[in-house]
Amino acid sequence: MPTPRIKAAILGSGNIGSDLMFKLLRDPGALELSLFAGIDPASDGLARARAHGIATSDRGIAAILEDRDIKIVFDATSAKAHARHAAALAAAGKIAIDLTPAARGPYVVPPANLREHLDASNVNLITCGGQATIPLVHAVGRVTPVAYAEIVSTVASRSAGPGTRQNIDEFTFTTARGLEVIGGAKAAKALIILNPAEPPIMMRNTIYVLPAGDFDEAAVTQSLEHMTAEVQRYVPGYRLKGAPVFDSIRTPAGPRRTITLLLEVTGAGDYLPAYAGNLDIMTASACRVAQVFAERLLASAA
Amino acid sequence: MKAPRITDSCLRDGSHPMRHQFTVEQVRTLARALDEAGVPVIEVSHGDGLGGSSIQYGFSHTPEMELISAAREVCARAKIAVLLLPGVGTQNELREAARRGATVVRIATQCTEADVSQQHFGLAKELGMEALGFLMMAHMRPPELLAEQAALMESYGADGVYVVDSAGAMLPGDATARVRALKNAIRGDVGFHAHNNLGFALGNSLAALEAGAAQIDGCLRGLGAGSGNAPTELLAAMLDKLGLESGLDTFKLCDAAEHLLAPMMPFQPIPNRDAITIGYAGVYSTFLLHARRAGEQFGLDPRDILVELGRRKAMAGQEDWILDVAQDLARAKKAKTP
Numbered sequence: 001m002p003t004p005r006i007k008a009a010i011l012g013s014g015n016i017g018s019d020l021m022f023k024l025l026r027d028p029g030a031l032e033l034s035l036f037a038g039i040d041p042a043s044d045g046l047a048r049a050r051a052h053g054i055a056t057s058d059r060g061i062a063a064i065l066e067d068r069d070i071k072i073v074f075d076a077t078s079a080k081a082h083a084r085h086a087a088a089l090a091a092a093g094k095i096a097i098d099l100t101p102a103a104r105g106p107y108v109v110p111p112a113n114l115r116e117h118l119d120a121s122n123v124n125l126i127t128c129g130g131q132a133t134i135p136l137v138h139a140v141g142r143v144t145p146v147a148y149a150e151i152v153s154t155v156a157s158r159s160a161g162p163g164t165r166q167n168i169d170e171f172t173f174t175t176a177r178g179l180e181v182i183g184g185a186k187a188a189k190a191l192i193i194l195n196p197a198e199p200p201i202m203m204r205n206t207i208y209v210l211p212a213g214d215f216d217e218a219a220v221t222q223s224l225e226h227m228t229a230e231v232q233r234y235v236p237g238y239r240l241k242g243a244p245v246f247d248s249i250r251t252p253a254g255p256r257r258t259i260t261l262l263l264e265v266t267g268a269g270d271y272l273p274a275y276a277g278n279l280d281i282m283t284a285s286a287c288r289v290a291q292v293f294a295e296r297l298l299a300s301a302a
Numbered sequence: 303m304k305a306p307r308i309t310d311s312c313l314r315d316g317s318h319p320m321r322h323q324f325t326v327e328q329v330r331t332l333a334r335a336l337d338e339a340g341v342p343v344i345e346v347s348h349g350d351g352l353g354g355s356s357i358q359y360g361f362s363h364t365p366e367m368e369l370i371s372a373a374r375e376v377c378a379r380a381k382i383a384v385l386l387l388p389g390v391g392t393q394n395e396l397r398e399a400a401r402r403g404a405t406v407v408r409i410a411t412q413c414t415e416a417d418v419s420q421q422h423f424g425l426a427k428e429l430g431m432e433a434l435g436f437l438m439m440a441h442m443r444p445p446e447l448l449a450e451q452a453a454l455m456e457s458y459g460a461d462g463v464y465v466v467d468s469a470g471a472m473l474p475g476d477a478t479a480r481v482r483a484l485k486n487a488i489r490g491d492v493g494f495h496a497h498n499n500l501g502f503a504l505g506n507s508l509a510a511l512e513a514g515a516a517q518i519d520g521c522l523r524g525l526g527a528g529s530g531n532a533p534t535e536l537l538a539a540m541l542d543k544l545g546l547e548s549g550l551d552t553f554k555l556c557d558a559a560e561h562l563l564a565p566m567m568p569f570q571p572i573p574n575r576d577a578i579t580i581g582y583a584g585v586y587s588t589f590l591l592h593a594r595r596a597g598e599q600f601g602l603d604p605r606d607i608l609v610e611l612g613r614r615k616a617m618a619g620q621e622d623w624i625l626d627v628a629q630d631l632a633r634a635k636k637a638k639t640p
Binding site: 150152162167189193201206210258 | 353356357358360361362363388389390392393394412414415417418420421614615616617618619620622623625626629633
């Protein structure tokens with residue numbers, strides 16, 4: 001008897017959708033990719049999916065809604081489109097994994113809070129900077145309360161698509177909110193810098209954490225190591241450059257101790273180039289979330 | 303040749319050497335003096351633009367919005383400008399700055415990334431502000447490419463676009479070629495913002511003016527990042543000598559620079575060895591103090607850090623790479639020591 005699997009569909013035939021497809025082909029786990037849907041019959045993404053033997057449709061969400069067996073849908077379209085898709089998918093009883101900034105469902109970062117949202121029918125992946133940095137802020141926060149977290153995401157120009165560019169404030173607001181809600185920081189700030197260097201730079205993140213009070217450096221370091229290892233399970237190219245830097249800085253409220261972390265994210269290179277770690281961490285997190293949901297559906301069916 | 307409009311940025315670019323510690327009283331004193339000396343536009347913001355108060359760039363002593371209000375209150379004629387870097391500041395801060403009386407915004411992007419500024423230009427025009435593009439690190443790309451980016455900004459609603467020599471890395475010929483290319487590409491004003499790391503702030507400003515720049519930036523006493531900017535009082539003297547009616551009072555500016563601003567300054571920015579390195583390596587002028595601090599922390603020559611940042615093609619605002627480079631250099635140094 002073949003291994004039972006949960007049927008999944010990808011909505012959106014762009015770069016993100018294509019990378020999701022290659023990840024699911026490489027490592028299907030508890031999922032079976034049964035449909036790849038877009039709205040442009042001439043898109044490269046649909047042609048690529050067909051070449052890999054995946055069923056495709058150019059009728060977008062309509063084709064997905066017609067298939068009752070599809071239980072999990074990755075939405076890699078746009079915030080505007082997802083606002084429409086969310087209600088339709090929920091009505092059809094399908095779980096939506098939202099990779100757009102629409103955020104109709106709760107934010108999830110797999111190692112930080114996925115367990116709290118296992119019954120959700122729609123979850124949102126925040127931003128690339130959020131997926132990269134929130135786990136580490138959360139790792140500090142579980143050892144000592146965090147008064148303020150600040151992150152700087154530097155991404156290669158080539159890996160920032162038109163959606164990000166036309167609404168760069170969305171990145172700033174959403175990432176900061178994620179650092180507060182899931183990272184546990186009382187206040188947060190997010191900065192994004194595009195670097196046009198050729199060859200393109202790997203995605204880099206600097207994370208500054210300002211704990212509320214005194215803290216145990218060894219305990220913080222250990223918690224960070226555990227968290228890094230946990231993220232590496234689904235993003236192998238996730239690594240801290242050097243040890244955490246413990247320092248003191250001048251703030252309007254007087255001198256405060258800080259923790260500075262330098263994080264590099266190398267993509268798996270499934271479809272997107274390796275330097276686009278910012279995009280890879282989105283698709284890798286989405287796959288990780290989908291696997292957890294799928295395993296749960298299988299367990300409840302058994 | 304027509305006199306250019308001069309924007310003084312000592313209350314914004316000067317925030318870097320001041321380590322973002324400007325007080326309401328200092329801003330009132332300086333803004334009033336600049337206004338009385340006929341400076342038509344005064345820029346007030348955190349050094350890294352609205353929302354720049356951060357661990358990455360340094361926290362502001364006084365919230366910038368209070369400083370904007372203070373400048374607005376004391377100026378009879380001058381317009382108040384703010385700087386906004388999309389990715390650092392957002393539309394929220396721009397709305398608040400406009401509410402406090404800023405009527406000019408300079409929207410700054412890396413010279414290759416103009417398309418991140420569309421929503422900010424849209425809002426600025428909606429708020430009825432004069433909106434200028436600010437193409438930073440402009441020495442890194444050839445004139446034709448800069449002109450394309452300027453045209454993009456104009457298509458979003460920019461009233462003009464600046465060539466910004468953030469690294470102070472240009473020679474007069476570079477300034478001329480870039481201003482000319484922009485003049486051919488856009489209908490609005492072309493501006494020029496100089497840094498003095500290679501000693502060409504004034505010379506480049508003159509070259510830009512001769513190439514058709516209608517707006518030039520200065521900072522009183524040269525107070526700005528790296529070795530500072532074109533001193534506003536020297537720009538005024540230069541315009542007098544050229545026989546152009548700038549509306550600036552050169553002697554009043556000299557007095558304000560010497561008697562009001564100089565006593566507030568922690569040091570006089572000059573092209574010293576680290577600042578020259580910034581111009582030479584073509585890195586962001588604000589790296590100066592951050593690189594010195596990292597140098598002390600890791601026992602390194604700041605020059606080595608700055609040169610390596612240039613090799614890695616660090617862009618505007620990438621202060622966090624300084625720590626990264628310093629760690630790498632310290633590691634390499636340790637590995638070499640027997």
